[in-house]
Amino acid sequence: MAAPAPIVLALRGLRKDRRTERAEHYSLSVPALDVRLGEKILISGPSGAGKSTFLDMAAMALKPDAADEFFFFPGARAGDGRACDIAAAWTRKDIERLAMWRKHIGYVLQTGGLLPFLSAEDNIRVPSKLLGLSAQKDKTARMAARLKISGLLKKFPAQLSVGERQRVAIARALAADPPLVLADEPLASLDPENARTVLDMFMDNIEDAGTTLIVVSHATDLMENMDFRRLILETGARDGKAFAVLKEGPG
Amino acid sequence: MRSLVQALGLALSDYRHEALFSACSVFVLAAVLAPLMVLLGVRNGVISAMTDRLLRDPRTLEIIPVGSGKYSPEWFRELAARPETAFVVPQTRSIAATISLTNPNRPNLGLNVTRIVATAPGDPLLERYGLPEAGFVRDEKSADPLYPAPLVIVSASVARKLAVPASPQELKDPAGYWLEGRVERVLQGRREAAGINLRVAAVLPPEALGVDAVFVPLEALAAAEDYRDGKNAPLFRALAAPRAEKRSEKAVTPENFEDYSASLYREREYASFRLYARSLDAVEPLWKWLAAREVEVYVKVEEIEAVKSLDHAFSVIFGLITGAALFGFAASTAGNALAGVRRKSRSLGLMRLLGFPGAGIVLFPVVQSLLTAFSGAMLADLLYLIVAFAIDSLFSASLPGKAAVCSLSPGQTLAVFAAVLAVSALSSVAAARQAADIEPSEVLRDV
Incomplete structure (x- = not known):
């Protein structure tokens, strides 16, 4: 039997408190989570449960209020086991180091994650250039062909439809071959037909690249037949405080 | 480094993408800056030219001795070496410093008592009016000249009374414009006279000096004094057969004129x-230095x-504006940024x-700001040049001299x-x- 794939993301005792309109206090916690290279994870849960909050923390774009362990392994794919201690970096307010580590994560936002002043092609190239990767032209062209955006590469985001923008955003998240891709409701702003197409293309590329994916979506029916590890953000209330806990889902 | 270059590239892309907005920022900056530059230019040009003329008016800066004294070469050297001194030249006793002048072309015109004033290179009164220095030229009017003839500057009243042409063109004629000078003395009961040819180099404007005066090199003034004192004097030739002069000192000859x-x-x-202070503020220290002596x-x-x-008053008003x-x-610049x-x-x-x-995040807006600042300043400079040209062509005729009405140095x-960029x-x-410093998550979802 083959050895299990290396771990990309390891979390213990992660917590984020925040105020919401509904409750004075709201607390999101992740007791324990290990994500292995190549895994495809779907996080579901009710609106406002904190799915995006969790992704932002995983993307190092939001500071957790507590974290016993929070490690990212950017070199997991190349067999490089060096860990990035995200919890420690936040504690030290070492935001420059966090920005550097973020280059190794692809993040697809629900909408509008593109830089408005760059063409689709230039948007896609930003992460590769940041990592100093050259000779990405072929790869960009191949990915664009697969996402059916080859004819749109010279256009600016404002000239693209929402679905086209999402495909460009996906291409950008994957362009630099990151070991971990996060996607926050990537289909939410699309009509069902478009959503289906974009999802298929997205998953094709994920499979092709062998990348780890954590996707947050409540459009779970679209992903019914796909091979996801399912996590659920369970909500509840205790002593007048709302809380949400990330747990393994069924199956 | 790579990511900074990339951020720079993105900043430029954004600037180009928002061309209209960028152009507006450039126009706004130019609109604020151009009048400021015109203001500075006018302050620099006409206002500073005016105050400068007042501040450096030789008539105001002149320190005039009352009575006569005995001033040694050391005393002159010390005075000339003072930082407050702009110009000093020795002057003889006023009683000895006169000459009669006649115009050989107009024999009926003559001046009996004209002041002889010593001048030297750097004389502020002559420089002020852009006049040439006094000096010596070949004595064209003498059949066998022993000495060179003084090249002199005469006051406007002298020119008028002797019908000397006041225009530089006529004076520049190779033949030159010549006057005859005459100095008299009484030696051992005999009246004697000596003559000298003077070539007129320039005429002072009437506002420069209101009296009859001829500005000569110090040699000519000293020689006139020597002659009056009964000494052997160079430059002057006897107009009647002279008696043998009784002198103990060495005779001055054309050969040792330089030693003289x-x-x-x-x-x-x-x-x-004749003493001029370097500036208005230098007058008082010089005055005190002289008073102490x-x-x-x-x-x-x-x-x-x-x-x-x-x-x-000008400084305060312009300072405030x-x-x-x-x-x-x-x-506006800070607000824009x-x-x-x-x-x-x-x-x-x-x-x-x-x-x-x-x-890289800091660089992004800074690059754009600098680009706006630079383009805005260029545009403002262009507007300024147009306005300055217009002002100059409209008003420079009404200003004396060739002073620009509106000017900024490079x-x-x-x-x-530099100030705009900074x-x-x-x-x-x-x-x-x-x-x-903001966390990325704070701005990602606020659409």
Whole structure:
């Protein structure tokens, strides 16, 4: 039997408190989570449960209020086991180091994650250039062909439809071959037909690249037949405080 | 480094993408800056030319000795070496410093008593009116000249009374314009006279000096005094057969004329001097220095005070206007930079999320700000040049001399550019640092 794939993301005792309109206090916690290279994870849960909050923390774009362990392994794919201690970096307010580590994560936002002043092609190239990767032209062209955006590469985001923008955003998240891709409701702003197409293309590329994916979506029916590890953000209330806990889902 | 270059590229892309907005910022900056530059140009040109003329008017800066004294070469050297001294030249006793002048072309015109005034290179009175220096030329009017003839500058009244043409063109004629000078003495009961040919180099304007005077090299003045004192005097030739002169000192001959010239500054004592201070502020220390040596002088205190208070008033008024304009410029530039950063906070947050370093996030608006500042300053400079040209062609005819009405030196233009770039850079850095410090998640979802 083959050895299990290396771990990309390891979390213990992660917590984020925040105020919401509904409750004075709201607390999101992740007791324990290990994500292995190549895994495809779907996080579901009710609106406002904190799915995006969790992704932002995983993307190092939001500071957790507590974290016993929070490690990212950017070199997991190349067999490089060096860990990035995200919890420690936040504690030290070492935001420059966090920005550097973020280059190794692809993040697809629900909408509008593109830089408005760059063409689709230039948007896609930003992460590769940041990592100093050259000779990405072929790869960009191949990915664009697969996402059916080859004819749109010279256009600016404002000239693209929402679905086209999402495909460009996906291409950008994957362009630099990151070991971990996060996607926050990537289909939410699309009509069902478009959503289906974009999802298929997205998953094709994920499979092709062998990348780890954590996707947050409540459009779970679209992903019914796909091979996801399912996590659920369970909500509840205790002593007048709302809380949400990330747990393994069924199956 | 790579990511900074990339951030720079993105900043330029954004600037180009928002061409209209960028152009507006450039126009706004130019609109604030161009009037400021015109203001500085006018202050620089006409106002400073006016105050400068007042401040450096030789008539105000002149320190005039009262009575006569005995001033040694050392005394002159010490005075000339003082930083407050702009110009000093020895002057002989006023009783000996006169000459009669006639115009050989107009025998009926003559002047009996004309003051002889010593001048030298750097004479502020002559420089002020752009006149040539006095000196010596070949004596064209003498059949066998022993000595060169003095090249002189005459006052306007002398020119008028002797019908000397006042225009430089006529005086520049190779033949030259010549006057005959005559000095008399009584030696051992006999009246004697000596003559000298003087070539007129220039005529002082009437406002420069209101009396009959001829400005000559010190040699000519000293020679006139020597002649009057009954000594052997160079430059002058006897008009009647002279008696053998009783002298103990060595005779001055054409061969040792240069030694004579040198001795005038090395050995001779003088009864008076012509002295000009370097600036209005230098008048008082010079006056005190002279007073400490018991030299009584006349100083134009009232004129000096009037000029100083006028200059002060101009400085204050322009200082205030310029200050207000500078404040407006700084406020608009800073406001522009801050608004730019706020407006772009989402893009900057996205760049942060993609992993750009803080320095790159700061660089982004700073580069754009600098680009706006530079283009705005260029445009303002262009507007300024057009306005300055218009002002100059409209008004320069009404100003004396060739002074520009509106002018900025290259150094001042550079200083304006540097100030614009510095204010822009500083204000956008302040704004951009905030942008670099925010967590990306704060701006990602606020659409």
